[in-house]
Amino acid sequence: MIVSKNDVTELERTQEALARKAQALARANAELEDFTYSVSHDLKEPLRAIEAFSTFLAEDYGDKLDEEGRRYIGVVRENAVRMRDLIEDLLRLSRIGRMHHECTTISAEALVEDVCRDLAFALEEKKVDLRVQPGLPTITCDEVHMKQVFKNLISNAIKFNDKPQPAVQVACRDDNGAYTFSISDNGIGIDQQYHEKIFKIFQRLNRREEYKDTGVGLTICKKVVEAHGGAIWVEQSQPGEGTTFSFTVPKEPQRAEEAGGNQVGQRTEASHHLAG
Amino acid sequence: MDKELKPVTILLVEDSPDDVEITRRALERGQVKNHLLVARDGEEALGILYARRDADGALPGLILLDLNLPKVDGREVLEKIKSDPKLKRIPVIALTSSTREEDVVRTYELGVNTFISKPVKFEDFIRVITTIRDYWILIATLPSVEHD
Secondary structure (H helix, E strand, O other): OOOOHHHHHHHHHHHHHHHHHHHHHHHHHHHHHHHHHHHHHHHHHHHHHHHHHHHHHHHHHHHHOOHHHHHHHHHHHHHHHHHHHHHHHHHHHHHHHHOOOOOEEEEHHHHHHHHHHHOHHHHHHOOOEEEEOOOOOEEEEOHHHHHHHHHHHHHHHHHOOOOOOOEEEEEEEEEOOEEEEEEEEOOOOOOHHHOOHHHOOOOOOOOOOOOOOOOOHHHHHHHHHHHOOOOEEEEEEOOOOOEEEEEEEEOOOOOHHHHOOOOHHHHHHHHHHHHO | OHHHHOOEEEEEEOOOHHHHHHHHHHHHHOOOOEEEEEEOOHHHHHHHHHHHHHOOOOOOOEEEEOOOOOOOOHHHHHHHHHOOOOOOOOOEEEEEOOOOHHHHHHHHHOOOOEEEEOOOOHHHHHHHHHHHHHHHHHHOOOOOOOOO
């Protein structure tokens, strides 16, 4: 085959154009995350005033209102707190993209123990029968973010559960290049048609008065898992029959460029670009 | 504790009148005996501090500083305070909405004594204020900055 000089320059041009596109995309992504972050912060300030002044209203004038009036104030305060939770979840989500992706090798067992300590109150209150498979492997990951994945999945397993004694199991299997972790519960389950939808931001399946939830937790899980080069999915679930979530963590930490999907490394680079 | 009996002069640097009122009330609810000076921007804050310093008057025992301020920014105020031989001993607590890592690091580099992000819930804010009182006013031993 004869390769002409023209072909080579054509190839070089295409590669350059591709690199430029990738850069522009990374920059747009970083800008979007910067935007989310700023918006979330600026939203907190008026919210703090709404919460505080409705508290003052209840404290100073509560006795001048009738029961219905006091209930209205309660509704305002409850919603302020709900909005705070939403904003904090949004911040958490945007932070995944903003922070450096620093991988360390840690024991998944210690990570899960750590999560259980954080969730001790909920575990005790709901009398959860939690079983963690002994000898969970060591994994290479961003510890803070991966902890969030386990925490969100385990707390969902407890939260979306109507049994007198929720049962939660954490297990892991070795699948050649990756470890597959699974978190199973005997909770309310998820209808087949929602198995993919639930990873979308603000997607909730239950009425608010039944299960308090911001609808951001699983989106965070997906973002973290994919940034590590893994995948997350509903392994099995039927309404009333519990749920098993699975996700993979590659044994060899993948470079962000290879991981596809959410590329934390590139974003960080773009943030530097913006700052400079 | 006898330290508690003496009201502490606090300089609050805060541009939002709502936040000033919230802080005032939290101090009251947290039973922090205080004399509150309020500066609405960085320029005013430095004006108050320099005037008191130059008149050899009573300097505040504690500064609560918001970082995002009009005119002279909170970081600049902090830098000026921490590079002034007379003012640098006053504990400065950054009270801000930010939890941004860059902000936290930068503020500590400028010499802030503590960085606290303002909680949304008023009850949580009272807890923050009483914790500040317990630590900075009741527990910590500081060089005397208040001249009587």
